[in-house]
Amino acid sequence: DAGVIQSPRHEVTEMGQEVTLRCKPISGHNSLFWYRQTMMRGLELLIYFNNNVPIDDSGMPEDRFSAKMPNASFSTLKIQPSEPRDSAVYFCASSFQAGAYNEQFFGPGTRLTVL
Amino acid sequence: DQQVKQNSPSLSVQEGRISILNCDYTNSMFDYFLWYKKYPAEGPTFLISISSIKDKNEDGRFTVFLNKSAKHLSLHIVPSQPGDSAVYFCAASATIAGTYKYIFGTGTRLKVLA
Numbered sequence: 001d002a003g004v005i006q007s008p009r010h011e012v013t014e015m016g017q018e019v020t021l022r023c024k025p026i027s028g029h030n031s032l033f034w035y036r037q038t039m040m041r042g043l044e045l046l047i048y049f050n051n052n053v054p055i056d057d058s059g060m061p062e063d064r065f066s067a068k069m070p071n072a073s074f075s076t077l078k079i080q081p082s083e084p085r086d087s088a089v090y091f092c093a094s095s096f097q098a099g100a101y102n103e104q105f106f107g108p109g110t111r112l113t114v115l
Numbered sequence: 116d117q118q119v120k121q122n123s124p125s126l127s128v129q130e131g132r133i134s135i136l137n138c139d140y141t142n143s144m145f146d147y148f149l150w151y152k153k154y155p156a157e158g159p160t161f162l163i164s165i166s167s168i169k170d171k172n173e174d175g176r177f178t179v180f181l182n183k184s185a186k187h188l189s190l191h192i193v194p195s196q197p198g199d200s201a202v203y204f205c206a207a208s209a210t211i212a213g214t215y216k217y218i219f220g221t222g223t224r225l226k227v228l229a
Contacts, residue, residue, distance in 0.1 A: 042121075055215070
């Protein structure tokens with residue numbers, strides 16, 4: 001299996017622009033997670049889906065952030081408009097089920113820089 | 116408020132010696148704990164876990180200890196190897212009010228010196 005695939009790996013954009021990050025989870029995994037990594041806060045869970053349905057989006061920082069999972073093999077995280085403080089590494093992860101006892105498999109991340 | 120804390124941002128250890136990475140949590144509802152390892156330009160990968168019903172779990176060179184009363188866990192690596200140099204994240208999880216919670220710490224960068 002190719003693992004969790006994220007694109008792009010790097011994104012540089014200007015403040016105010018729309019940014020879309022993409023993720024393909026591991027085939028057969030029912031749960032998908034979006035995280036943001038910063039030096040100050042470590043890995044923060046933004047939102048997770050179970051069977052393509054958003055379950056908990058309490059970690060989404062603002063209305064500028066939105067996430068979708070139109071099918072079992074694809075998810076997007078969109079930031080519109082982007083701001084410099086959104087600069088971070090964004091990880092997508094998947095697991096067989098969303099459960100407290102299940103390990104998650106992470107993608108390589110997308111490094112976002114907003115100028 | 117950080118519910119999972121890794122108070123040491125970095126740690127250096129000589130090859131062959133023991134590495135001890137610490138993690139503290141605040142919410143007593145967490146009942147499962149995991150350690151992930153992260154190399155540069157890669158995503159975190161699962162390393163070892165422990166349920167709250169246990170106080171120790173061992174896998175090869177890696178052992179995780181859990182002290183529930185102190186809300187503290189630690190990861191021991193013996194013997195440490197240069198390939199262990201990475202950032203280690205502690206994570207705590209629980210199902211609270213029907214919602215799955217998975218909280219990571221800020222990470223500890225381990226450097227194993229040859």
